[in-house]
Amino acid sequence: MIRKLILSAVIATGTIAGLTATSTTAGAAPDVFDRERHNVRFEVQVRHRGHWDTYGTYRDRDDAQRVVRMLERRGQDARIEVERGRW
Numbered sequence: 001m002i003r004k005l006i007l008s009a010v011i012a013t014g015t016i017a018g019l020t021a022t023s024t025t026a027g028a029a030p031d032v033f034d035r036e037r038h039n040v041r042f043e044v045q046v047r048h049r050g051h052w053d054t055y056g057t058y059r060d061r062d063d064a065q066r067v068v069r070m071l072e073r074r075g076q077d078a079r080i081e082v083e084r085g086r087w
Contacts, residue, residue, distance in 0.1 A: 039085035044068055047077035 042064035045052040055071065055078070058064040064080045071078040 041083045043081045043083060044071070045079050045081055046071055052079070 040059075042058045042061050044055040044058065044064050044067045046055045047053075056064075056067060058067070061080070068078040068080055
């Protein structure tokens with residue numbers, strides 16, 4: 001019985017330590033990612049009379065993809081150009 005108690009305590013301690021370590025290391029990665037995201041811009045372009053015109057500029061890829069899907073449903077050619085750290 002004492003072995004089961006000791007084994008349970010060791011497993012519980014290891015689990016808590018593992019969860020704590022995972023949450024702190026996971027919190028460090030988004031900071032670097034967020035800094036890189038600030039220098040990215042998504043430009044939606046539409047083909048117009050044989051050349052590409054800029055339809056709009058977005059900071060979020062999801063917003064740009066929604067606009068591209070909307071334009072494609074209207075029958076227009078659309079694409080996303082990614083620009084990094086230019087400004």
